[in-house]
Amino acid sequence: MSEHRDPRPDLRRGDELDAADRRLVETLREELDPGFTPAQRAAFSQRLEERLAHRGRAPGQPLVLAASAAVAALALWLAVPAGWLGGAPPAPGEAASPGLLAFAYYETDYLDALPDDALSEEFEAIASAFEVP
Amino acid sequence: MTSAAIAGAGAPVGERERLERFRAFASEFQEPAVRLAWRLLGGDRAAAEDVAQEAFLRAYRGLAGFRGEASLRTWFHRILVREVHRHRRWQAVRKIWATSSTSEIELPDPRGRTGDPQLRDRLLAALGRLSPRQREAVVLVHLEQLTVNETAEVLGTAPGTIKTHVHRGLKALREELADLGPEPAGVSP
Numbered sequence: 001m002s003e004h005r006d007p008r009p010d011l012r013r014g015d016e017l018d019a020a021d022r023r024l025v026e027t028l029r030e031e032l033d034p035g036f037t038p039a040q041r042a043a044f045s046q047r048l049e050e051r052l053a054h055r056g057r058a059p060g061q062p063l064v065l066a067a068s069a070a071v072a073a074l075a076l077w078l079a080v081p082a083g084w085l086g087g088a089p090p091a092p093g094e095a096a097s098p099g100l101l102a103f104a105y106y107e108t109d110y111l112d113a114l115p116d117d118a119l120s121e122e123f124e125a126i127a128s129a130f131e132v133p
Numbered sequence: 134m135t136s137a138a139i140a141g142a143g144a145p146v147g148e149r150e151r152l153e154r155f156r157a158f159a160s161e162f163q164e165p166a167v168r169l170a171w172r173l174l175g176g177d178r179a180a181a182e183d184v185a186q187e188a189f190l191r192a193y194r195g196l197a198g199f200r201g202e203a204s205l206r207t208w209f210h211r212i213l214v215r216e217v218h219r220h221r222r223w224q225a226v227r228k229i230w231a232t233s234s235t236s237e238i239e240l241p242d243p244r245g246r247t248g249d250p251q252l253r254d255r256l257l258a259a260l261g262r263l264s265p266r267q268r269e270a271v272v273l274v275h276l277e278q279l280t281v282n283e284t285a286e287v288l289g290t291a292p293g294t295i296k297t298h299v300h301r302g303l304k305a306l307r308e309e310l311a312d313l314g315p316e317p318a319g320v321s322p
Contacts, residue, residue: 027313
């Protein structure tokens with residue numbers, strides 16, 4: 001694929017590296033490559049094809065998921081600001097409340113099914129408290 | 134194939150044609166996508182494939198809204214990195230829950246591994262000790278060979294911030310892997 005790439009040399013990787021850093025980067029690039037066997041490639045393609053055929057839903061997953069996600073989203077949207085789920089997100093290093101864990105579960109698994117990103121973004125801010133250091 | 138051609142910009146594109154174009158894009162990008170996710174997720178192949186799958190599906194769903202302001206590659210990387218974030222967050226939640234149960238610890242899937250596994254594990258561990266932002270910046274700039282500007286676009290931050298992350302990340306890696314020397318020979322016994 002011929003994508004437009006920024007030609008400015010100062011923005012290109014590796015240009016500012018000395019020889020030792022360049023070797024380090026080369027080692028990282030070469031060693032940190034999982035590779036793809038033909039079988040793995042075929043399996044990945046087939047799985048993607050199946051999911052595309054269902055427009056992103058796992059085969060057999062009922063359409064009712066979207067409806068239940070909407071209900072869960074609405075409930076959480078109301079509950080989080082009201083503090084019903086345990087108040088503010090935990091500070092870094094602090095334990096999260098069960099409510100927030102439940103919220104994160106919904107955020108990651110259910111809100112993603114919603115076509116509208118608005119609600120998801122609302123929760124994204126809160127769920128970022130779970131970012132792994 | 135250009136970004137506009139895949140997204141169908143310029144002329145109305147039917148669902149079938151869009152799907153065909155997307156298939157071509159996915160076929161070309163599947164390996165780089167899994168590799169990037171794998172690098173950001175500490176060498177967990179199964180998780181990397183899951184994340185890449187989700188990213189492709191999201192990209193497909195969002196293709197109609199892609200207007201070509203960014204390159205398709207940058208746009209897709211952004212989706213993929215967001216999926217990595219989502220995965221890490223969910224993993225963190227599971228980890229917290231697991232402390233009160235006896236769930237087994239998930240180990241990276243060794244399928245497809247070649248080369249020196251000890252060296253690879255060590256490099257992955259060193260990368261894993263960077264902050265998430267440093268890791269992402271180093272991987273995108275130096276391993277995936279995006280420009281600083283492209284990386285800034287993918288991570289939604291300023292190019293100057295990316296340069297700082299890359300500089301600090303590389304410095305930390307250099308210190309941690311100093312003994313690899315001019316000819317990386319793996320981990321000493």
